[in-house]
Amino acid sequence: MTPTIVEVTAAPLRRPEVLGRTAPPSVSWDSTGMMHALSSDRSFAGQAMRFEPPWDDALCVVTASDGSFGVGMTSQAGPVMPIINDFFGPMIVGESVLAIERLWNMMSRSANSAFGAAGLAAYALSAVDLALWDLKGKVLGRPVYELIGGPARERTRCYATGNDLDDSRNRGFDAFKLAGSVGPGSGTAGIAETERLVASARSELGPDADIMLDCWSSLDASYTVRLGEALAPYRLTWIEDYAQPDDWPGYADVRRRLPTQMLAAGERWLTDRAFAYAAQQRLVDVLQPDVQWVGGATAVLRIAAIAASSGIELALHGGSNDSYGQHLCHALPQNRWAEMYVGCPPGESLMNAWRSTPGMSLPDDGWLVPSEAPGFGIELTSEQIDAAVGQADS
Ligand SMILES: [Mg+2]
Known part of the structure; x- marks a missing residue:
C-alpha cells in the first residue's frame, strides 16, 4: 500500500x-x-x-x-x-x-x-x-535522478563562481564566473573597471577558457548594453542577471541591442511562468532556476521541458552546491553546467560552504557525479535534524 x-x-x-x-x-x-x-x-x-x-x-x-x-x-x-x-x-x-x-x-x-x-x-x-x-x-x-528520467550523462561539467581565480583553479575548475564590481552609479569609469576585471581574467586564463560575468540584478538595460559592447572583445560565455528580475522590457531591450552576446537569467524568477514567458519572448539564451526558490524540483522539471522544447539552455543556479541541484543537473540533458558557488576561504573544503549537506558529492576536477543513495542522498538522522533546528543558545 x-x-x-x-x-x-x-x-x-x-x-x-x-x-x-x-x-x-x-x-x-x-x-x-x-x-x-x-x-x-x-x-x-x-x-x-x-x-x-x-x-x-x-x-x-x-x-x-x-x-x-x-x-x-x-x-x-x-x-x-x-x-x-x-x-x-x-x-x-x-x-x-x-x-x-x-x-x-x-x-x-x-x-x-x-x-x-x-x-x-x-x-x-x-x-x-x-x-x-x-x-x-x-x-x-531509488535516487531522484533516476525517478526523473536520468542519468543524462556520466558526469556534469561544473564552473566555479567567485573572483579568486587561483583558488578556483587549485580546486580543479576550468570554467569561471566573475562578479562585476560596480554598476550604473559609477558611469563610464565603472565600465572601465569591469572591463579591467574581465580583461585580466581573460589574459590569466587564456583564449579558450569559459568566463561568465554575473551582475547581481544591479544594472539597467542601457548600462548593460554599454558594458556588453565594451566586453565584446573578451568573448564572455554569458552575461548574467543584469536587469531587475521583473524588468521585462529591460530584458527585451538588452536582447535587441546585444544580439550576439549570450545572455543568462533566472535565479530570481519564481515559478515556471516567468520562464515560459522568457522562452516565448527569446529574452535570454540560458535559463537559471534555483531549485530551492523557484518551486522545487517539480518547477525545475517544468522549466526543463520549456527549455528543451524552445531550444534554450538550462544551467541551474548553484546546481552543484546542494544535492537537489546535483540530481537535477545529472538527469536533465539540456542542463550543461552545474554552478559551484565557492563561498568559503581558499583551500577549505566546499563541504563547509553554502547549502552543503552530509552525504553530498563534490566536484572532482571540475566534474560532478551525485550520490546514488535513495532520494537526494541526504544523510541526516531525525536527531541531527532536531539539533540543526534547535535554538542556537540551547
Ligand atoms: Mg547569479
Missing part, C-alpha cells in the same frame, strides 16, 4: 554547523562590493549584508505513514515557516507521498488564488516539494 503523508513541518536552520557548514557566508564575493541590487549605487557598495533579510534558511520535513521522511530546504525561514506549517502542510496531510504533481498543483494553485504563487510562496513550495521528492526516492529505494 502506498504510504500517505502524516506530517509536514518547517523550522529555521539555526545550527547549519550540524550539517557541516562552518565557513562564514559569501567570503569570496564580499570583496567585490557587489552582491546586492543596491550596489549599483556607489554609496551602497559593500553594504549588502545591511540589506539582507534577517531570517535563517528553513528546513522542511515530510513524514510518511511508514515512518520514512524526506528533507527539503529553502531560504527566508521567518515568513516561509507559517506558509508551510499553517497552509501547505495541512493541505497535503493524508495524500499519497508519490503523487507529487497532484500535490504541487494543489499547493501552487491555492497559493496563487490566496496571495500569489511567486515570491515567498515559491520558497515555501520549494521546501515542501524537495522534501516530497526526497521521500519518494526513499520509499521507492
Whole structure:
C-alpha cells in the first residue's frame, strides 16, 4: 500500500554547523562590493549584508505513514515557516507521498488564488516539494535522478563562481564566473573597471577558457548594453542577471541591442511562468532556476521541458552546491553546467560552504557525479535534524 503523508513541518536552520557548514557566508564575493541590487549605487557598495533579510534558511520535513521522511530546504525561514506549517502542510496531510504533481498543483494553485504563487510562496513550495521528492526516492529505494528520467550523462561539467581565480583553479575548475564590481552609479569609469576585471581574467586564463560575468540584478538595460559592447572583445560565455528580475522590457531591450552576446537569467524568477514567458519572448539564451526558490524540483522539471522544447539552455543556479541541484543537473540533458558557488576561504573544503549537506558529492576536477543513495542522498538522522533546528543558545 502506498504510504500517505502524516506530517509536514518547517523550522529555521539555526545550527547549519550540524550539517557541516562552518565557513562564514559569501567570503569570496564580499570583496567585490557587489552582491546586492543596491550596489549599483556607489554609496551602497559593500553594504549588502545591511540589506539582507534577517531570517535563517528553513528546513522542511515530510513524514510518511511508514515512518520514512524526506528533507527539503529553502531560504527566508521567518515568513516561509507559517506558509508551510499553517497552509501547505495541512493541505497535503493524508495524500499519497508519490503523487507529487497532484500535490504541487494543489499547493501552487491555492497559493496563487490566496496571495500569489511567486515570491515567498515559491520558497515555501520549494521546501515542501524537495522534501516530497526526497521521500519518494526513499520509499521507492531509488535516487531522484533516476525517478526523473536520468542519468543524462556520466558526469556534469561544473564552473566555479567567485573572483579568486587561483583558488578556483587549485580546486580543479576550468570554467569561471566573475562578479562585476560596480554598476550604473559609477558611469563610464565603472565600465572601465569591469572591463579591467574581465580583461585580466581573460589574459590569466587564456583564449579558450569559459568566463561568465554575473551582475547581481544591479544594472539597467542601457548600462548593460554599454558594458556588453565594451566586453565584446573578451568573448564572455554569458552575461548574467543584469536587469531587475521583473524588468521585462529591460530584458527585451538588452536582447535587441546585444544580439550576439549570450545572455543568462533566472535565479530570481519564481515559478515556471516567468520562464515560459522568457522562452516565448527569446529574452535570454540560458535559463537559471534555483531549485530551492523557484518551486522545487517539480518547477525545475517544468522549466526543463520549456527549455528543451524552445531550444534554450538550462544551467541551474548553484546546481552543484546542494544535492537537489546535483540530481537535477545529472538527469536533465539540456542542463550543461552545474554552478559551484565557492563561498568559503581558499583551500577549505566546499563541504563547509553554502547549502552543503552530509552525504553530498563534490566536484572532482571540475566534474560532478551525485550520490546514488535513495532520494537526494541526504544523510541526516531525525536527531541531527532536531539539533540543526534547535535554538542556537540551547
Ligand atoms: Mg547569479
